[in-house]
Amino acid sequence: MTQLTLIQRSPDPEQSGRSTQRRPSLKDRFLAVGRSRLGAMLLVLATLIAIVWANISFTGYEAFWETHLTVGLGDLHLDFTLHSLVNDALMAIFFFTVGLEVRREFAIGELTSWSRAVVPVVAALFGLAVPALVFLLFVMGTGYEHAWGVVISTDTAFLVGALALIGPHATGRLRIFLLALAVVDDIGALSIIALVYTDHFNPWPLVVAAVGLVAVYFTRYLRGGRGPVYATLAIVVWLCFLASGVHPTLAGVAMALLIPVYRPNRRDVEHALDLARTFRQSPNTEYARAAANSLRESISINERLQSAWSPYVAYVVLPLFALANAGVRLDGEILAGAIVSPLAWGVLAGLVVGKFAGVFGSTALLRAFRVGEFGPGLTVDRLAGGAALCGIGFTISLFIVDLAITDETAQNEARVGVLAATVVALGIATLIFRISDAVRPREEAGLTLVRPVDPARDHLFGDPNAPMTIVEYGDFQCGFCLKATGSVQEVSRELGDSLRYVWRHAPLTRYHPNALAAAEASEAAAKQGKFFEFERSLFADQENQLPSDILRRAEELGLDLDRFERDLSSPEVAARVRDDMLDAEAMDITAVPTFYINGRRHVGPYDAQSLIRALQETVPDPTR
Known part of the structure; x- marks a missing residue:
């Protein structure tokens, strides 16, 4: 028997009880998940503004986003519309930040072991395939079979924001699971965009992009000045993807997966503390710069970039995307057409039914056959609610509508389906979470x-x-x-x-x-x-x-x-x-x-x- 020999210190006689981390106040909860919640609210607000704007003046809405911007020097120039600037450039930043977080999870986080990673990866793959099959059942013979990509992807930002808004208590493992699933889902969706919805493909720029990505990997070995190098290579890789015909947002994911991530080295942290003490004893510019640089370098560039860019993505990039893409006319004629449209119903069923069946069904099978590791807290009811949330396909769905469908009436019907699916998926998830919390046995509420x-x-x-x-x-x-x-x-x-x-x-x-x-x-x-x-x-x-x-x-x-x-x-x-x-x-x-x-x-x-x-x-x- 291993002997227990613990050193005792005489406690303060006035101290008794436990150290308590109080339940977060409303202010604490807002600060803890404020970015996700506020980002989701801004996304909803931008969507509503876009819909109102498009219905007040659809011509004005389209004309504004088709405004051309030209950037260049001499004979070398780029011509963008405001719409493509948002979809091609700003959204690359969004996918870059999402890729950074998942890179961290797979490197030093919850998904470091294959037994854990296999669950969200398999769920994401089924969540791509099953919705497409459900969609095809509805649109077979209509001529819109090629638009199956509209229903394959989950909106990561809406998903995380909605989980913060309507999710159950203690969502740590569920959030990690859904985030990993959503990014694998996004990579799959963007790959499908590149392979299926690319009209003009030129492989040679991708060769240059590959060289640039190799350079991104080796930039970690530079002693200093890595920031400007990363920025320059990011622009080069993005331009190469753009020139190849592959959607340039994929460049953001590719870059993120190559950015190094590591846990702080204890000696580096101690060195930073020593420099800070030196500055305290002798405050001057040289010691201040050395201490600041040492502190910054002790944290991986992956985490520094996440911290720097996430607010801009949540509060600027995604609301602008919604404003530029959610402007659908909702007059009586369009709504009447959507109600009887196989395309609209296919989009709605693909996202709501297909996503739920694919994600929840695959995780249920993995659990039944004891494949992969779920972890306490990732229960069947939590997985069901998370699977329902995956039916929010807003971002990529609206994006692929423009790529896959050319007829304006059909585009509006598909957009109605996307917006309806967002509302229905959110409602179903809310219902599941509320019912599961209400009927959850007390022994599952911390007593066991x-x-x-x-x-x-x-x-x-x-x-x-x-x-x-x-x-x-x-x-x-x-x-x-x-x-x-x-x-x-x-x-x-x-x-x-x-x-x-x-x-x-x-x-x-x-x-x-x-x-x-x-x-x-x-x-x-x-x-x-x-x-x-x-x-x-x-x-x-x-x-x-x-x-x-x-x-x-x-x-x-x-x-x-x-x-x-x-x-x-x-x-x-x-x-x-x-x-x-x-x-x-x-x-x-x-x-x-x-x-x-x-x-x-x-x-x-x-x-x-x-x-x-x-x-x-x-x-x-x-x-x-």
Whole structure:
């Protein structure tokens, strides 16, 4: 039996209870998901303005967006309409930022393992194929079979914004799943645009684009000045895609997938802190510039670009796209025609029914055959609501309408179908989420441990087959968690081999800025078999958990420092901590320590005697 020997510090006698990360206020929730919500609202507002504008003066609406802009020097010039400037240039920036986020998820985020990535990838592929088949069932024989691309794609911005607006509580895993699905979906849709809806294809510019993309990859090795190089190569690659006839927005995705992403190196962070201290002692321009550059370079360019461009995409690019593309006339004649139009119904059914069947059906099959990893919180009802949201095909759907359909009346009918599908999909998703929250059993609302104890995964001491189990969700910077370690030690002495104890991470990052780094460091130590030793050292000195302190502890414990630092930066370690945090979110854990006694949430004091009574009450008496 592994012995538990935890260092105790005398807690403040006035302190009792738990460290609490309060429920976000209305202001906090707005700030947390404000960009998604406000972006979605602006998108809706721009859509309504476009519809009103087009119905007041459709000629004026079209004339405005067909205004020509010419940019050039001498004989070299580019001629754009305002409409194509929005669709070809600005939307490339949108797909670039989306690609950056998914690149991060596959590199260091939730989707680093194939067992997790396979679920959204398969769902996206079925979400491309099934809607097209449903569409063809409706339009067969009408001459519009080639417009099947209208129903294949999900609008990523609307999807994320709608999830923030109408989604259920604790959407962390669902959001990651839907984002990964949407981007794979977008890549597939853009590839179909390139292959199916490209009239004039010239392969030679793509050769130059390929060279430019190779240069993008190797730019990461430059010592400085990478920003201007990336910007120049981005323009070159975009122009090459434009010249090839392939839709230039695909250039944004291609660029994003080659931008490096990595976790901050502890030594780089420590170096930045040293420079900041030097500047504090001797403030001057040289030290200020060195400290600023060091801080910036410690964060990957992927994350810096996401932070810089996301507000412009949410508040400018997407609303402009909606304003330029959603202007459909909705007079009585057009609506009457849409009601009896196989094209309009095909678009509506393809997006609403096809997307739901493709996404939800494929994930249900994967779950039934135990293929891939879903994770606690990504339940059937959550997947159903997310699948319904995938029927919002707004952006790419409106875009392909212009590419695939030339008749103005048919275009309007298809646009009516796209707009109707957006409203219906949003309504169905809202209904699913509200019903699922209302009927969800209480044990799924945080009272029952969502991830069973797994000796191969969990940090466990005691007999793995012991009849009694304590699972603690805690934070290494929390004074109350320190107090709880003494209680657990006393319980262990009292119950002996009848108890097994598991620690899981729930760092309160809002109040404990070093708690996440400490959790990841403990996981890196666990790679060398010293999780509990590292835990003891963290609790012994909670006030000093900076990168230098973490490395010092690793050295004092005799860990291989090179391996420890590699593990600290590995996606596996980050994903392990993130798993626990997402599990905690799914169980509505907002305070630490939070205990689960034999799988049931413990409510009340966590002194040793209270924990022992709770354990004994949940274990059947074999003599009865």
